[in-house]
Amino acid sequence: MNAEALKCEKLDKIKRVVISEEEIKAKVKETGALISKEYEGKPLLLVSILKGAFVFMADLCREITIPCEIGFMCAESYFNGTASSGKVNITLDLKQDISKYHVIIVEDIVDSGRTLSEVVKMLKERNPLSLKVYSLLDKPDRRAVDFSADCVLFTIPDLFVIGYGLDCGEYYRNLPYIAEYDCG
Ligand code: IMP
Ligand code: MG
Numbered sequence: 001m002n003a004e005a006l007k008c009e010k011l012d013k014i015k016r017v018v019i020s021e022e023e024i025k026a027k028v029k030e031t032g033a034l035i036s037k038e039y040e041g042k043p044l045l046l047v048s049i050l051k052g053a054f055v056f057m058a059d060l061c062r063e064i065t066i067p068c069e070i071g072f073m074c075a076e077s078y079f080n081g082t083a084s085s086g087k088v089n090i091t092l093d094l095k096q097d098i099s100k101y102h103v104i105i106v107e108d109i110v111d112s113g114r115t116l117s118e119v120v121k122m123l124k125e126r127n128p129l130s131l132k133v134y135s136l137l138d139k140p141d142r143r144a145v146d147f148s149a150d151c152v153l154f155t156i157p158d159l160f161v162i163g164y165g166l167d168c169g170e171y172y173r174n175l176p177y178i179a180e181y182d183c184g
Pocket of ligand 2: 166167
């Protein structure tokens with residue numbers, strides 16, 4: 001298949017835009033302002049879970065007007081598809097000693113909840129000054145474990161979505177909006 005055909009096939013899989021670029025921008029701005037107010041004067045560490053949250057992190061941190069540090073973790077739970085493996089594998093860990101920080105985990109989506117419940121458990125054992133989870137998206141209908149984020153920007157139904165960092169088989173992360181993917 002040539003590059004043009006590959007491109008068309010990939011774009012055909014986009015069913016509809018679920019959350020527009022403008023809607024995301026407005027909510028991220030609002031969230032950044034809330035964080036700036038709540039954490040003023042506190043040592044703040046934003047922890048992004050790669051790869052899905054990299055776009056959200058990049059936009060959110062630029063809406064935060066107080067000093068903050070950034071850290072990255074890589075937690076893999078989906079392997080090239082639309083179904084969860086059920087297993088969370090930490091392939092990149094933080095460098096910071098989080099006992100000196102108020103930590104915000106910046107995540108793309110809470111689906112089964114397995115990734116975040118594992119990551120939260122692991123980070124709490126390191127005694128951060130406080131720990132909160134901010135997730136761009138939440139799919140509560142898909143929850144397999146008891147987990148809820150402290151802040152969710154958008155709650156969506158049980159759809160497989162792509163864009164704004166979220167992938168299907170590593171494609172579509174660069175779309176500026178969130179769209180429903182045609183899994184059929
Ligand atoms: P969990 O099932 O809550 O552990 O979610 C694990 C990861 O699966 C998320 O961080 C996403 O990277 C990925 N994921 C879950 N739902 C979707 C989706 O609708 N589209 C793309 N990735 C998803
Ligand atoms: Mg993913």
